[in-house]
Amino acid sequence: MHQETVYDALDAAHGGEGQWAFGTGFDEPLAGVDTTVPAGIDPADLGAYCLMLGDDALVLAQRLTQWITDAPELEEEVAVGNIALDLLGQARLLLARAGSVGVLGRSRELATASIPDEDALAYFRDPDEFCSTGLVEAPNGDFGQTMVRLLVAATVRLAVLDRLRGSRDPVLAAIAAKGVPELAYSRDHAARWVLRLGDGTPESHRRAQVGVAAVWPLLADLFSPTDVEARLTTAGVAVDPAGVRDEVRSVLTRVLDQATLQVPAWPADEPPRGRIGQHGPERTELLATLQGLARQHPAATW
Amino acid sequence: MAELTAEGGHGAAPTGPEVPVEPTVTTARRDWPLYEVFVRGKRGLNHVHVGSLHAPDDEMAVHAARDLYTRRNEGVSIWVVRAAAITASSPDEKDPMFAPSGDKVYRHPTFYDIPDDVPHM
Numbered sequence: 001m002h003q004e005t006v007y008d009a010l011d012a013a014h015g016g017e018g019q020w021a022f023g024t025g026f027d028e029p030l031a032g033v034d035t036t037v038p039a040g041i042d043p044a045d046l047g048a049y050c051l052m053l054g055d056d057a058l059v060l061a062q063r064l065t066q067w068i069t070d071a072p073e074l075e076e077e078v079a080v081g082n083i084a085l086d087l088l089g090q091a092r093l094l095l096a097r098a099g100s101v102g103v104l105g106r107s108r109e110l111a112t113a114s115i116p117d118e119d120a121l122a123y124f125r126d127p128d129e130f131c132s133t134g135l136v137e138a139p140n141g142d143f144g145q146t147m148v149r150l151l152v153a154a155t156v157r158l159a160v161l162d163r164l165r166g167s168r169d170p171v172l173a174a175i176a177a178k179g180v181p182e183l184a185y186s187r188d189h190a191a192r193w194v195l196r197l198g199d200g201t202p203e204s205h206r207r208a209q210v211g212v213a214a215v216w217p218l219l220a221d222l223f224s225p226t227d228v229e230a231r232l233t234t235a236g237v238a239v240d241p242a243g244v245r246d247e248v249r250s251v252l253t254r255v256l257d258q259a260t261l262q263v264p265a266w267p268a269d270e271p272p273r274g275r276i277g278q279h280g281p282e283r284t285e286l287l288a289t290l291q292g293l294a295r296q297h298p299a300a301t302w
Numbered sequence: 303m304a305e306l307t308a309e310g311g312h313g314a315a316p317t318g319p320e321v322p323v324e325p326t327v328t329t330a331r332r333d334w335p336l337y338e339v340f341v342r343g344k345r346g347l348n349h350v351h352v353g354s355l356h357a358p359d360d361e362m363a364v365h366a367a368r369d370l371y372t373r374r375n376e377g378v379s380i381w382v383v384r385a386a387a388i389t390a391s392s393p394d395e396k397d398p399m400f401a402p403s404g405d406k407v408y409r410h411p412t413f414y415d416i417p418d419d420v421p422h423m
Contacts, residue, residue, distance in 0.1 A: 073334070073356065074356075075355050075356060075357060075366040075369070075370060076366075078366075078369045078370050078373075079365070079366060079369040082369050082373055189365065192361065192362065192365065196358065196359075196362075
């Protein structure tokens, strides 16, 4: 009954064998969930849309992971790692949802049958099959630029997932509802750093401003819907990215203003690039790192 | 004044000149002040010391504490306090402060039973 610390309490709740750190939720991601697609929704479109959202999360998680062992402070390393893990959790659910409606791309040509759908999609699709945006694929830059990019990416994603809670696909709506508080935290964390770096020393201000200049052009193709998004928006399943532009712009402007950073001119909308498979060398390089182990040792477990 | 160090290695309260109390504009990262972190696991329990961390300011310390010490649902409430703001007992005064009082029977209310359904006693 007497529990000395919060960790003792956790341990007791997980069988008392000191294994609580490994204790939660590595079952099938959609176990027990009714994955039936509601009438009137094209499963191929739904799966493609889940890949867009899932790939963004997966790729950004991988980018953030590159700070592990290299972050400016141990405390910050854990924070960035937590944010990456939250995103990875969202990616896992979204890729599993895509797999549950049969959207697997060419991943099954390489992945053995024992590999679950979401792992097949993450590890055995080629770069041209990914539909992440250039915003999340771009290299990290320095810590200031990483936080500016995280601020932008989390702001956009939070605005989209917030609206997706009302999606006609109940699975997608539930995944979005889980992601919203996580993204609110990620956005808050990034905003705190942007405020402190922008309104910090002359050097931190200079670097944060350079980061803003590097990230801003990546906004150009975020708000132009693909055909899939347009169709699914009409069907009440997806969110039109054009509809979140004003909210995103307002949040970013407010944070940058308060951080004494100059807000660059908003880039003109351009047609989708990453969403339809177009990508630069960064995506290929990043996926080579992400997928290398699974492709060399497809049956590896640890 | 004698330099105070906490016993056990990870506790509060080194107060030597190497622990800055106020961050300055030019604070290098190794000079981030040390914070002690207290987490309340459940409503009704006390905040318990769980560890320490470095952070550039109070707000970021709470943030870092959330990431370092409550990432697996350990807590419902977090306190952080600058380690330099804690006044600790001195190891030099160990005997007068902490001498065993087993011989002072009047301090130990052991003469009644605690009912089973009274928690956390």
